Each structure stands twice: as C-alpha cells, then as structure tokens.
Amino acid sequence: AQSVTQLGSHVSVSEGALVLLRCNYSSSVPPYLFWYVQYPNQGLQLLLKYTTGATLVKGINGFEAEFKKSETSFHLTKPSAHMSDAAEYFCAVCRGTASKLTFGTGTRLQVTL
Amino acid sequence: GAGVSQTPSNKVTEKGKYVELRCDPISGHTALYWYRQSLGQGPEFLIYFQGTGAADDSGLPNDRFFAVRPEGSVSTLKIQRTERGDSAVYLCASSLGIRSSTDTQYFGPGTRLTVL
Numbered sequence: 001a002q003s004v005t006q007l008g009s010h011v012s013v014s015e016g017a018l019v020l021l022r023c024n025y026s027s028s029v030p031p032y033l034f035w036y037v038q039y040p041n042q043g044l045q046l047l048l049k050y051t052t053g054a055t056l057v058k059g060i061n062g063f064e065a066e067f068k069k070s071e072t073s074f075h076l077t078k079p080s081a082h083m084s085d086a087a088e089y090f091c092a093v094c095r096g097t098a099s100k101l102t103f104g105t106g107t108r109l110q111v112t113l
Numbered sequence: 114g115a116g117v118s119q120t121p122s123n124k125v126t127e128k129g130k131y132v133e134l135r136c137d138p139i140s141g142h143t144a145l146y147w148y149r150q151s152l153g154q155g156p157e158f159l160i161y162f163q164g165t166g167a168a169d170d171s172g173l174p175n176d177r178f179f180a181v182r183p184e185g186s187v188s189t190l191k192i193q194r195t196e197r198g199d200s201a202v203y204l205c206a207s208s209l210g211i212r213s214s215t216d217t218q219y220f221g222p223g224t225r226l227t228v229l
Contacts (some may be wrong), residue, residue: 008155100171
C-alpha cells in the first residue's frame, strides 16, 4: 500500500518569505509524484509533477519541488511568498501502472503582511 | 477551452434518498475519475473509467455507489439510500488517457453533497 504524509496541516509565512511545504511518501516502488493547489471554491489545479528524469521539478507560479528517493520526500518550495499563494496544497502519488491518485491530507498555507 | 464541469454544484437530500451527480469531462479525454473529499481530508479515489468501461472501481465504499459512462464522455455517479456519512464534496477529473499513471488529471469544481 502507498501513502502520503504532509507534515503540518497549517503553515503561515510572511509575504516575501520562503515557502516550504513538506511531503513524504511510502511506496514499494518508485512512484509518480504530484502537487496540486486548491483555491477557495475552485477545483484542484496541478502545480507540478515528477515522473522520470530530472529530480528538481519546476511548476507554475514560481513553485518547485525536488524528488529525493533516499529521503522518500517531495517537498514543495517557493523562494518568495505572495498573498495570492494562500490556498490548500495537496501532495499526491500514483504508483506504477495504477491510475488513481493517493492524496495527502493537505496543508493550508496562510500568507501574512 | 472548457474545463471539467460538474452538476449540480450543491445537492441537499434526505437520508435514504437516491442522488445522481453528473460530470462532463474535457472534450477528447478518454480517462475519467471520481474522488470524494470529506471535510479536512484529501480527495479519496472512488472509480476510474477508460472509455466506457470501469477500469478500476476499487474505491467505491459499498454497493450503494455506482457510476456509469455509457458513451465514453459524460459520467454519472449514483448513490442509493444515502446516509449522513455520504456527505462530502464529490470531485470528477479527466485526463487524456494516453498513459494514465502520469497523465495530468484535470479536476472539476466538485459537487457538495449534504445528506440530512
């Protein structure tokens, strides 16, 4: 079975500060990894994904994530937070030939002035 | 272009009633997924269609839940004898279906189901 753990259900940062949202996965085989963002009253939107190749993945809105197999992690970062980044962020995995996504419980990001 | 649409956006029903939730995927997407998101949780997989057939229905919680996609486009999630525990946001997603495990899944805004 595979699972996803997101440490910190709520994260608060100041505008302009570094954003770090943590994601660890457990999987018996290398997974495919995704980060989605959910703005209030909107559907989930893909930020970035790792499938194969370069382990540092760049996504939309200045976000990036690094796949670290040795740490079974896929943490999401952004150098400088903006007020518009306030949302809920979900890490997800898809293993092997399976098509279903397994999501973490989400991290709500608050950005303060 | 148009994204994934879901109707209704909100549905309130009474315990024991039957409900249908509709999903219109992005045109040309052969893969369609249903997920359920309870308050404070991440989405949980329910069922996956490739074309008209259910390729994986392992996430359906019990036989009160059923989904169809008769023409390989629109899908309907059907819940019989609703229970209060069925209250959640039901999300639909679609993808190209070329290599489903890595394809990007595009999500609709969801249907919020409340069972009184």
